[in-house]
Structure formats: C-alpha cells, structure tokens
Amino acid sequence: MINSYWAICSGIEGNLAAYEAVLASIKQQSDTISDLYILGDFLGLQGNNRAVIERIQSPKVGELTPQICLGWWEEQCLNLHGLRGSLDAPELVAKVGTDGAKLLWESIDWELVQWLRTLHFGFHELDCLLIHGSTVSYADELTLDTPAIQLCDRLIRADANNLFCGRSGLVFECWVEPKQLQSQITTLDGPQTLHEQGKSPRRIVGVGNVGRTKGQGNYVLYNPATDTVQFKTVCY
Amino acid sequence: MKLAVISCIHGNLEALNAVLSDIDQHKADQIYCLGDLVGYGPHPNAVVEMIRSLDIPTCQGCWDEDIVEGLNACECSYPSILAENRGRAAHEWTNAAIHPEVREYLSTLPLTIRESNLCFVHGSPNSQHEYLLPSMDGFAALERVLSTEADVLFCGHTHVPYVRDLNEGTISVRVTQGGDGKTDRQFTMPLKRIINAGSVGEPRHGRPNATYVLYDTETTQVTLREVPYDYQRTCAAIIEKGLPPIFAWRLAQGLEFAERADDPSHVCQR
Amino acid sequence: MRSPSLIAVAGPSGGGKTTWIVEQLKHSTHPTFYFSPGLGPITVDLARINYTCPTVQVIVGDPGKSWLTNLPLNALVYCELGVQIDLNSALFDPWPCRHLAVLPPCLTDSEWHSWADEIIPGNDLFLENAESLPNLWRSPLTGIVFDPPSLDMILAELTGGAYGELQRLKGIFEMPDGRAFYIDFVQGLKGIEYTELPLEPWLEGRPQRFSGIELAGWNLNQKLIADTLMEGCLSNEILTHYQQQYKNLNPLEEAIAG
Secondary structure, three states, X not given: OOOOEEEEEOOOOOOHHHHHHHHHHHHHOOOOEEEEEEEOOOOOOOOOHHHHHHXXXXXXXXXXXXXXXOOHHHHHHHHHOOOOOOOOOHHHHHHHHHHHHHHHHHHOOHHHHHHHHOOEOEEEEOOEEEEOOOOOOOOOOOOOOXXXXXXXXXXXXXXXXXXXXXXXXXXXXXXXXXXXXXXXXXXXXXXXXXXXXXXXXXEEEEEOOOOOOOOEEEEEEEEOOOOEEEEEEEEO | OEEEXXXXXXXXHHHHHHXXXXXXXXXXXXXXXXXXXXXXXXXXXXXXXXXXXXXXXXXXXXXXXXXXHOOOOOHHHXXXXXXXXXXXXXXXXXXXXXXXXXXXXXXXXXXXXXXXXXXXXOOXXXXXXOOOOOOOOHHHHHXXXXXXXXXXXXXXXXXXXXXXXXXXXXXXXXXXXXXXXXXXXXXXXXXXEEEEOOOOOOOOOOOOOEEEEEEEOOOOOEEEEEEOOOHHHHHHHHHHOOOXXXXXXXXXXXXXXXXXXXXOOOOOOO | OOOOEEXXXXXXXXXXXXXXXXXXHXXXXXXXXXXXXXXXXXXXXXXXXXXXXXXXXXXXXXXXXXXXXXXXXXXXXXXXXXXXXXXXXXXXXXXXXXXXXXXXXXXXXXXXXXXXXXXXXXXXXXXXXXXXXXXXXXXXXXXOEEOHHHHHHHHHHHHOOEOEEEEEEEEEEEOXXXXXXXXXXXXXXXXXXEEEOOOOOOOOOOOOOOOEEEEEEEOOOHHHHHHHHHHOEOOHXXXXXXXXXXXXXXXXXXXXXX
16 A cells, blocks of 8 residues: 555653554554554653553554564663563663662563563564664664764664664664775685675664653654655644 | 784694694784684693683683583574584583683683774674674674774684775765754775684684784784694594594584584674 | 386496486386395385386385286386396396496496497496495484485585495485485585475374485494484474474465365
C-alpha cells in the first residue's frame, strides 16, 4: 500500500499522558499507519512505569499492537534484577544515584521484569534497523555530533539502509555517504589489488523522545514504499 | 626502532623458539605479543614462561581470557559441529594442563597496549573475539583504527598475516533534520594501517611455518616473516600429550585446528 | 534363438565401471539385472544401484548359475567384476557373455585388453603398482545424519591422508534436509564426486534406509575414522530441529504434492 506508514517512537519514560497523546495522534491517521514500534526507554523515573507497561501490553480495540524493543532504562532494570552482567548497575547509579536506582527497582515487580526479558533487542524489517542504541550496544548514543566514520560503521554493522534509533532522545535525520576509500592489502603472496569503494547514501534517524519534555512529545512516521520520513510533534 | 610483533602462539614451543631466533637474527629492538599464548598446543606453560622471562609486553587473547574465565570459544567461531567438539576438547585439555601461576599471569594481561601512534590488540579494539579480516568492509576497518586514535593497529586472531593500508577515506554527511539546520559536510580520513601478525603456533595459510611481522617505526616499512621450523616435533608432542591427534595433521597442512573466521562482515557480540 | 544378454564389465578400481553400468541401467527398457560376484548383501554399490535404478533387480550373494535359466528372453544382465575376480573364471558358461572393459584412456596394454571384446574409456587414472593390495573397511551408517560442514571436513581429511593412505572412498550419506548423497573419491583423480540420490526426502526422524561408507587404503586408522564420523553427526535434538525447519519451509509444496 503506497500510503502505509510505520509509527516509530522512543523514550516514553513512564509518561503515560505523553504516550496517550501519541496514540491519539496515530488514531487520527489510522487509515495509513500499519505498524507501531517502541524503541525502548518506555521506563524511566519521571512517571508511572507500571501504568505505561499495562497500557503498552493492552492496546484498545482498533489500536495497533506495538512492537517493542529494549532500551537503556530497561537494561538497567534487568541489571538490578541480576538478569544482565552488572547487579550493581554502575551506569544507572552514575546517572541517578543510588536513590534513583532504588526507585527504578521498586517501580516494577518481578512478573513485569520477566516480561521485559521476552522483548527484542531490535528489529530488522525490509532494509531498516529499528533499535534503541545501535548493534554495538543499547548505550551507543548516536547524534549529529557522532564522528562520521562511526555513523558509517554503525550503518555497516546494521546491514541496513535506514537506522532508526532513540538513545539520544533527539530528533534528527542525516544521510551518510561513504564516497571513496583506497584499500591496499599485502599478504605473504605479495600485494593484492587496490580497491576503491564507495557506497550509496544511507540514513540515520533519531526518532526523538515521547515523554521526557512535559507537554510535548516527538515520534516519526516512515513510509517503506516511498522511503520517506515525517517528523511528528504532539502536544498534551 | 625495529619492532617484532608476534601473536597466537597457542602452546607451540618449537615454533616460538624458531621465531625468537629469527627475531634475534633480524636484530629487532622490541617484541610485542598479541596474545593467545595458550590453547590447542602441547606446551602452554612453557610458552608462557618463555614470554614472561623475556618480559615481552603482551595483550590478552581470546583463548587466554577463556582459560582465565573457564569459558569456551564463541560458537560463531566454529564452522561445524565437529570443529566445535574439537575446540571443546582443546579447551578441556588446556584447562587441565595450565599451572595456577600461569592462569594468574594470563588474567593480568591488558586488552590493549598503546605505544606512541601504535595500538596492539588481539582481535580488534572492540573485542578479543572480533576478527579483522582483510576482506572486511574498508570503512568498518577504518573505524576500528580510528577508534584507537592510533595510526597503526596491530592485530592477530585470524592467523593469516596481512597489511592493509586505508587511504583517502572520504565520507559526506548531509543533515536534513535537526541540529543547526540543513548542512552538507565532507570528512577525509588520514592514512591508517592495520597490520595482522599472523600466527606463530597455529598457522592457517596452508603451510606449517610460523608467521610474524617486523615493523620499522622510522621508515614505516613492514615485513611479513614466514619461519620454517621442525613442526614434526610439535606434531609428536600433540599426540604424546593426548590432544586430538588430528591437530598434528592439520598443523602439518597449515589448516585451522577448529576455529575459523569465515564471514568478514560478522561481528562477534561476545 | 533369443536369449538373455549377459555383459561382464571389468576394469581397475576407480576406473568407472559402476558409473558406466549405472548409466546403462538408467536407460534400459528391458528387464534388467545387476550382479557383482563376491559382494556382500549390503554394500554402497548395491544400495546406489537400488536407489538410482529401482526397477533393476539386484542379485545378491552367490546364486550359482541356475537363476540364469529363469530369466526372460529379452533380459539384460550386467555383471560387474571387481579386481579380486579372476577374469578367466568361467562365470556364465555355457551362456554367451560379452566382455567389456572400462579403462583409463592412457592404458594401452593390460590383461583387460586381451580379455575384452570392447574397451570403453573411463576415468583418467594413472595406475601405480602398489606393493600390496589395499585394506578394505566398511561401516554401515544407517540412521546417522551428518552435519554437512562436518562431513566436508571429514572427507577432506580422509582424502588428504589424515587417517592413512586412502586409495578409494565410496559412501552414501544422509543430510539434515532429508536428502542422501553418493560420494566417490579415487586416488589420482581430482576432487570428490557428489551425486544426489533420487530419493524422497526423509524428514521424520532417523532415516531407515541404508547408508554407509567403504574405504580402501593402507594403514587406515579405523577406530579414529569411526570416532570422527560419529563426532560429525547430528544429535536427536538437533536433527528434530532441522527437520521441523525444513518441513516448515515446504508446507505449500507438500500441499500441492498431496
């Protein structure tokens, strides 16, 4: 269908009102939106994590069932519950202190933690990778200030033409075009052929953040048929 | 200054001795070792003692880490179930054979060594398990070197030596949303190099000879060295010590004993 | 007077006798029989012929000569003579028998040349006079399914001399996608020949049809070979998983076929 979009968002951060605003916005365009992706960070310290999870788990009649992957906050939660490498969650403590870590721990129970474990790390759909950070890590924060060679590398690792990410919480779109590179290889058999490589431009999209800023949230619409991205803002 | 860089000795004392003699003859000023001192081969303790006695700066290889942590190699390294079985047998043998002080020494090895504009790693700057194959995407290879902030990245792990010069790398970035508005910028990368030191003890280039590299820091000349040695003695020791006897045949053919890097685009997530 | 046609086929090991016979069997429109004196009832060659030419009747064991009197008049009988059979033994007397030899093109003078009515060019082998006859080792592999890259490695090692000097390898091996392959190696000929057998894919547990391996060589480390073959095969769990995946891939084809 030429007018079929994916709605992609990230960073609800426990802000149920912001998420409801995004869902309302999607409902108004329901003829054209076929999929909803939540790229992690639906948990946070600002709102009601349990309520957001319940809302995500139980879409209303006529609403899309969201496809959800893990983000930075979810990984910290799994750390706290001993389901990842670092029980003491040093990244989390560095960001929000031990009090904050305790709040996160208390905000969702064991049953919901088990549900977190079932979530994906990312989605590879058509020629797109939809993920919280990058394939390097959930904590890999890609922005317009990230060195070009790193952006290029993340796209190569993604094996995709479009990389949708949400770690930074920023809204952006950039096209990365590796134009050329001379590569000379020498082995025990002597010098090998000189290669010159260039690749077609590929895109990285920061899908913004739904819940961090009170009263306003961002998400994107992507049309796989036309390969176009629209940036949406909702106010509530 | 003339450097010798050796890697992936894998308990092969005969090969190590031959390489050290060759390095001596070439009058290298300093030796660096990129890890994998143990694993597969029949003399892991003697190899470690030799490296320690010569005070050779060494980084920790994937096998060294596995022996310290009590792990097995990542499944993605094994091209077949048979190879996986053989790798496991080699891990169990090495684990049982290693002396406690050798295990302790392996645990102290750094993941990376920096020396002026040179960086030394076992696999890649990301991981001891990542293969930097000569056929990997050039831009991805360039990113690996740039991430170290060095000009030359020495690596091992693949067991086949090579030099890769990456030159005139140019990337354009066009911003169409966000930041300071629409911008179009071009970035050019300076010359960077990856030098793979091959393997002393488990060569995979089709011949049993040991390989290592010599590097002149002033002229930047690289020499890939191939050193014949009495590999039959290692073969005999493999069989005598109870390692899988097929390793002896595979050493003589210059074939991998079990692990092999097949896919230049695969990035091990371990 | 019409009588069954008897054709005896001889030649050096690995020369291409069985392959030539199989080609004739595939295209035969007569009632056709295959017989190889001295072969046991379960061998790779007999299984290969059974699988490739199911209408051919394979005569096993030591049937004597009486069975020849009961053949239809237009029957064709191919008799393959292994190198261990004396060419001058009167196998089919008094029935007339045509003598064919499948020989390397470079061989111009041999016992087969004097014996044969017709020479058929076979594999381009250089025949060395070995000091002793090779030892034979056979093992059934029925029910065993191989991990394909493991099997590749084992075959490369076997044919590379890792387990002793190998002169000949023949085998039928089962794959996780349900297919079976006939695999042939002859020392002196380049490469290993793989031929898919025209069988229904077996995707319900361990195959119940014959598969096996036969080796001829010197100083073969039989135990190590047997152990290595076992290390290269799939466990029940992995086999079930693969078979389920292959069945999921082809439900539409099965529906059409059904």
